[in-house]
Amino acid sequence: MVRISILLGVVPLLASASPVPGDDFDLSPRATFVDCLSGKNVPVVLQSSANFGQLASAYNLRLRPRPIVVTIPATTTHVSDTVKCAKQYRLKVSARGGGHSYSAQGLGGADGSVVVDLQNFHDVKYDSTTTLAEVGGGARLGNIARKLYDQGRRGIPHGTCPAVGMGHPSLGGFGISSRNWGLMVDQIVQVQVVTADGSLKIAKKNYNSDLFWALKGAAPSFGIITRFWFKTYAVPENIVNYSYRFQPGSVSSAVDSFMKIQEFAKKAPKELGLGVSLWGSGVNFELSGAYYGKSIDDFNRLFKPLLSSLPAPTSSTLDSRGWINTLLRFAGSGTLSVPETGYNEHTTFYAKSLVTSSRAPIERKGMENFFNYAAREGPNAANQGLPWFVIINLYGGGNSAITNPDLLKESSYGHRDTLWNFQFYTTLSGGLTPQGNTAAINFLTGFDGVVRRSGDFSYVNYADPTYSRWWAQKLYYGKQLTQLSLVKKKWDRDQVFWYPQSIDPAK
Ligand SMILES: Cc1cc2nc3c(=O)[nH]c(=O)nc-3n(C[C@H](O)[C@H](O)[C@H](O)COP(=O)(O)OP(=O)(O)OC[C@H]3O[C@@H](n4cnc5c(N)ncnc54)[C@H](O)[C@@H]3O)c2cc1C
Known part of the structure; x- marks a missing residue:
């Protein structure tokens, strides 16, 4: 049950508040911000409330921004009233959805946000x-x-x-x-x-x-x-699920394999989902995904030429299953159901992404750097409490539904010419320590750095809080950023919806 506590917690609330950019940090009006919420009967959880700690924890415990309050609206009017009060008192607002942002953006990404927890809106x-x-x-x-x-x-x-x-x-x-x-x-x-x-x-x-x-x-x-x-x-109820594991034995053999996969991927039909992943041990990799074509025979006809050009897989799986079982396989879980309210699972991790264009497929040299880094640094990182993986997902190629350039007019999502999206991910298995944190950031920054070219981008859903505000906006939105800034100026000139990497209004 939501605890509505108005008086308790006001003092710590003021102590940790941080201002909207450009605002003078004047404490006095904020005392009445909570009164504003209570006057409108908005369910609010203050810093002094017993459940504040849980509500103010992101899935990723590497980042711990401290909200000024968390509201838990039961109606759209509560959401509106929270935003109106925050605007009146010049506070910044963030929605919290599933809480899985890599940079704890659902908590505002920095101290002092008003967090609107949407857990009651789950229909x-x-x-x-x-x-x-x-x-x-x-x-x-x-x-x-x-x-x-x-x-x-x-x-x-x-x-x-x-x-x-x-x-x-x-x-x-x-x-x-x-x-x-x-x-x-x-x-x-x-x-x-x-x-x-x-x-x-x-x-x-x-x-x-x-x-x-x-x-x-x-x-x-x-x-x-x-x-x-x-x-x-x-x-569909007959989705082909496949995976092939390879131990190429050397960097040059791993690079050869990736270059062949890339040639195949450039023309792959849209029915094919494909990812290349590697972890812990260096150059060993897995090629896996799901195929929405007619049958396993159909898949074999498509995939055989590629497979026969690669080293023999050391293990493989190939079967046909229904939609729910396919989702379960990729979730690595026995159920898709998640608590609708009160979700409280966490881990501690750092991740980065690298988005490459179909106009500039990765060159051999880039993949040599990539696999050399994996072979040299990967095992050390894993042994030092940083279990890691990289998954290179195919977005573009062939007639992929993601990469139709007309979609740039339909949505502000930035990268319609993506070929690959690399995700670099490491868990801090010992929890958050200054050394572990620095090592994780250095390890993945190095990984990304050996393959990144000047025209490459990043994926906003794998938000990387080490990017500066300006650089993040460029990497996430590319050419869409100019128009986004104009729309921001029209709809939110005062930046009520502000977080460290949010869109700036046009000047
Ligand atoms: C374990 C894991 C697996 C993942 N797998 C994938 C994957 O397969 N593919 C992929 O593309 N991404 C994946 N992601 C990344 C994921 O898509 C993003 O982290 C996503 O933004 C998380 O959304 P959330 O609502 O859970 O998080 P939150 O932290 O609650 O929200 C993220 C951002 O969205 C905003 N937001 C949330 N709800 C709303 C709303 N209703 N209205 C307006 N703004 C809102 C928040 O303010 C915040 O800025 C994965 C992340 C994790 C941790």
Whole structure:
């Protein structure tokens, strides 16, 4: 149950508040911010409340920004009222969805935010007449998948982790069916959103269209989406699931293999989901994914020429399964269902991403650097408490649904010409220590650095808090940034929705 505590906690609340950029740090008005919330009956959890610690912890415990308060709205009016009070007292606001941001953006990414926890907005309804799904702004991917399947054998393309929330489609959202159907953001046809003035609005293609475009790819900088309407798909029940593991034995053999995979990937049909992953031991790698074509025979015909050009796999799996079992396989879990409220799972990690363009496939030299680094530094890192993986996901190539350039006009998501998205990830297995933290950042910064070229980008859903504000915006949005800044100026000039890497309004 939400505890509404008004008087307790005001003092620590003031002590940790930090100002909106450009604001004078004047404590006195903030004392009445909580009064403003209580006057409107907004459920609020203060720093002194017993459950504040849990509500103010991100999934990634490497980052611990301290919010000024957490509100837990039960209605859209509560969301509006929170934003209105925050605006009045010049505080910055962040929505918290599933809490899985790599940079704890759901907690504002820095001390002093007003956090709007959307856990009560978790409804998922499939409408068989429109074939749209109506989904609350605080729902989680696993529950969405399970409910859409149960309600109508429908699905949406999205990422693998069942507990990830609606930050995912707000910023992109890649999954095993994305080359076939697109990113999760591409499925949004309408939203209900609270904007920076606290009003509740509908945005869609022909209504508040500039806002809609910006929300689709950069929502945390523009509003709090309380409800999404998504396109859905009839889900196949015979999806080919495959994985092949290789021990190439040397860097040059691993590089040869990757270059062959890249040649194949450039023309791969959209029905194929494909990723190359490696971990701990250096140059050994796995090629795996799911195929939405007709059958295993069909898949074999497509894949055989590639496989016969690679070293013999040391192990493999190949089977056909239904939609839910495919999602479970990639989730590495026995269930897709996640607690709708009170979720409290955590880990401590650092991650980076590298997005490469189809116009500039990775050169042999880049992959030599990459596998040399993996062979040289990877085992050391793993032995020193930094178990790691890199997954190189295929976004583009062939007729991929992600990379249609016309989609730049449909959403602000930045990178429609992506070929590969590299994710570099390490867990701090000993928890957060200054040495472990520095070692994790140095290890992955080195990994990314040996393969990154000047024209490469990064993926906003794998937010890297070591980037400066300016550099992050460039890497995440590329050419879309100019238009995003103009829309920010129109809809949130005062930066109510501010976090360390949020979009700046145009001057
Ligand atoms: C274990 C794990 C697996 C992942 N797998 C994938 C994957 O397969 N593919 C992929 O693309 N990404 C993946 N991600 C990254 C994930 O998509 C992002 O971290 C995502 O932004 C998390 O969303 P969230 O709602 O859980 O997090 P939060 O921290 O709650 O939110 C992230 C950002 O979105 C904003 N936000 C959340 N909800 C709303 C809303 N309703 N309206 C407006 N803004 C909102 C928040 O303010 C914050 O800025 C994974 C992350 C983890 C930790």
